[in-house]
């Protein structure tokens with residue numbers, strides 16, 4: 001495993017997705033591994049950490065999640081924007097070499113059964129909590145987070161450090177039609193409305 | 208109503224929250240109106256548009272949502288970061304003047320019953336879809352979006368235009384402990400891995 005990847009305490013795992021990044025969902029079953037993009041993933045609880053993700057019935061990844069009961073959620077970054085879009089634009093149902101064409105490489109962590117995507121900024125190992133009504137009616141999956149890791153070049157001491165990591169580490173926030181925004185500059189919500197608010201770099205003219 | 212506020216077609220409403228912003232949830236019942244911050248809101252469907260939001264059992268706003276069956280989700284911006292944090296740090300259960308102290312002003316749109324928060328970038332009128340098991344077990348609420356509006360200074364022709372609007376219009380993305388990031392610069396996911404990727408402004412060195 002890349003020496004930059006280190007475990008994140010489960011009670012801080014929600015911080016990895018709190019800011020609303022587009023994620024990659026990976027799963028494997030019976031020797032088949034796959035990855036798809038998902039903008040509709042969201043934290044659901046702190047302790048034990050849980051999350052939701054919307055998995056359309058047409059997605060091969062959903063079938064692997066249903067069969068194996070496990071998946072990984074990872075936070076891709078700006079250097080992976082083309083790969084992320086490709087993983088969200090083609091299906092393993094149609095393209096057997098989807099992962100290779102998108103340039104997605106997989107790796108394992110310890111004894112966890114789900115595959116993880118190399119080069120991301122953070123990873124969450126997830127165990128599906130079976131909720132058939134949500135899955136059938138809304139394509140909505142609920143999972144418990146049973147492991148969390150991050151790359152120490154962008155997440156340190158329990159905090160994202162986008163402002164000091166290189167721009168290639170910024171998380172991706174999907175809008176539509178292949179358009180993403182990268183995450184931007186930090187803002188402090190606990191300062192009074194005062195000139196102190198001038199600190200954030202790109203917000204020097206917001207009072 | 209502010210002349211900058213215009214309706215967004217329902218089939219494009221998901222674009223308002225696709226990029227994972229922290230939102231404000233507002234509701235009213237029996238003459239009581241309230242607003243809270245929520246980082247855990249997420250799109251759920253396109254057409255009809257639906258969304259999920261996590262509303263803790265301790266939140267007064269949740270009680271108003273349960274009683275009225277309606278709420279608004281709005282996307283606050285960088286000039287509202289202190290207000291957003293305050294709306295997420297104090298409860299109407301403890302502070303009867305919570306809204307005034309946070310500086311939150313409410314307005315109405317047409318005949319919609321829920322209150323909307325002034326000065327945000329976009330607004331979604333939501334009708335709760337009763338799912339008692341999700342609400343009780345996970346604090347997870349599902350709603351249909353029945354109306355959508357945006358401020359034309361930051362959302363135009365069905366697209367966010369953060370890059371050309373002033374920095375005060377950037378959406379807020381909460382991490383923890385009063386720390387937010389503003390949304391950043393655009394990235395194109397559909398270009399080949401080529402020098403064309405150099406276009407995004409803050410990413411000139413990402414290949």
Ligand SMILES: Cc1cc2nc3c(=O)[nH]c(=O)nc-3n(C[C@H](O)[C@H](O)[C@H](O)COP(=O)(O)O)c2cc1C
Pocket residue numbers: 022034035036037038039040041054055056058059060061062084085086087088089090091092093098174
């Ligand atoms: C940026 C992006 C975000 C996406 N978000 C979701 C999502 O949240 N849920 C979903 O079901 N599909 C989403 N999709 C579409 C799937 O990724 C797409 O259907 C993919 O081809 C499924 O791959 P598979 O069949 O190989 O599993 C998204 C696509 C993109 C490009």
Ligand SMILES: Cc1cc2nc3c(=O)[nH]c(=O)nc-3n(C[C@H](O)[C@H](O)[C@H](O)COP(=O)(O)O)c2cc1C
Pocket residue numbers: 229241242243244245246247248261262263265266267268269291292293294295296297298299300305381
């Ligand atoms: C940025 C931010 C995001 C928050 N996100 C959520 C959330 O998604 N769900 C939730 O139940 N509480 C969330 N909270 C906490 C509520 O906003 C907080 O409990 C608030 O005081 C409730 O207000 P009320 O009791 O007046 O409704 C958040 C707080 C902050 C500061």
